[in-house]
Amino acid sequence: MTQRTRPDVLEAMHELMHAYRARMVRAMADVHPGLTFNEMRALSFIGRHPGATQKELVRHSGADKAQVARMLGLLQDRGWLERLPHAEDKRSRCLTLSAEGATLYQALQASRQALSASVLAGCDEATQTQLLALLARVRGNLDALPAEQGDPVDCQRGD
Structure with missing residues (x-):
């Protein structure tokens, strides 16, 4: 008689996130070819947290400060991002989406919401609430x- 092992919950979550990320990359390419996953994550973070600082984005993403600085420079060069002076800390800049960046962010959000609806099809509100809890x-x-x-430190991902 063969003993059945219980599936590893965290491994299943890991596989789910990889599959979801792969789908997001394909959906993202439909919105804007050439946009990297990390650029999409940065735009999404800034879209959800207008006025955030580069330091906050580094903390959120867990990425290297220099890597984030280069990426923000590229996003600014493409016209999607603006860096405004911080009201209290003159050494700091607040990150906001430009009009073009906001349009791209909205398209990315719509694509993400459509994917989420497909992924959660068949899960009623109570099931989704329980899953979130x-x-x-x-x-x-x-x-x-x-x-x-x-x-x-404090590497929460909400993108």
């Missing part, structure tokens, strides 16, 4: 673990 509990457990050397 379970994921929040798992995230809380992860956040409560002691930090290890080299871990990014």
Whole structure:
């Protein structure tokens, strides 16, 4: 008699995120070919948090400061991003989407929402609420673990 092993929940979540990301990349290419996944994530973060600083984007993404600075320069050169002086910290700049960047952000959001609707088809509101609560509990457990050397600080991803 063969013993069945219980599926690994976190491995299933990992596979789900990879499959979702692959679909997002394809959907993103339909919106704007040549836009990288990290650029899309940055535009989405800035779209959801207008006035955020580069430091906040670095903290959110977990990416290297220099890498984020180069990417923001490219986004600004393409006309999608504006860097405005910070009201309180003159060394800092606030990131906002330009009119063209806002249009791109809206198109990316519409594409993401369409994908999300397809992925969650057949899951009623109560099921989605329960899933969100379970994921929040798992995230809380992860956040409560002691930090290890080299871990990014406060690396929440909401894109």
